Amino acid sequence: MRTINFSPLNRSFIGFEQLTSLIDTAKRNDKKSNSIPYNIESFDDNKYRITMAVSGFTESELNIESQNKALKITGTIVPVEKVESEFVHQGLTIQNFEKSFQLGDHVKVLSANIENGLLYIDLEREIPEELKPRQIQIGKEVLVEH
Template identity: 55%
Template sequence: MRNIDLSPLYRSFIGFDHLASMIDAASRNEKQASYPPYNIELLGEDKYRITMAIAGFSRDEVEIEVQENTLKVTGKKPSKEDGERKFLHKGISERNFERSFQLGDHVKVLAADMEHGLLHIDMERVIPEAKKPRKIEIGSKLLENGAE
């Protein structure tokens, strides 16, 4: 991925410095390994689902954490001694992982479920009433507290 020069934005936009940090975080996430594979689905107008293929992991070995606008999914396998199992072919990766996703404003994680080696994380964008567009009738007067 190419580096993006954001200096023109800084000259003409004030208060958008968080945009630069979001772009930087997204470029760092692109560089991380492709394990585990995942899908991002649009289930409805404001409903989303991330599905991750985490075969071999149990519920106790996976942790999901949301902090500010970052969703972090971590999988940790307990260490096992190498002599415990002998493989003729090992195609199922059981390595530890950490994958981060940047969430948009007002996106809330609703639920997580795991079945058949797939982790499903459901999310929804919930826009507060104060942020939704509202119509202003011509000739109406707003009171000091914002009520009509």
């Protein structure tokens, strides 16, 4: 795998130091994810869905945590007593996993559901009114409170 040197960008862009850190974190997390397949869908500018293939996991074996602009999903298999057997072919490998996503500003988790071996996590960006663009009327005085 090739590494990318971001230091020239850090010299040109002020305030974007966190971006290079996020890219490095994403690369590290992708290596730890144990190849759990997932999709990220966008329904409009502010609604998203993460779909993860978690077949073999029960609800109690999955943990979803949202903290400080990060969403972490972990799957931990609870061992059960197995019947003595010998595999003729073993194509299913259900193993513990951890997958993290960095969330943008004002993105919150709305819900999480499991259906047919798929975990659906719905997210929405709620931009506060004071951060939304607003039209300024020409020729009208704007009162500014101090």
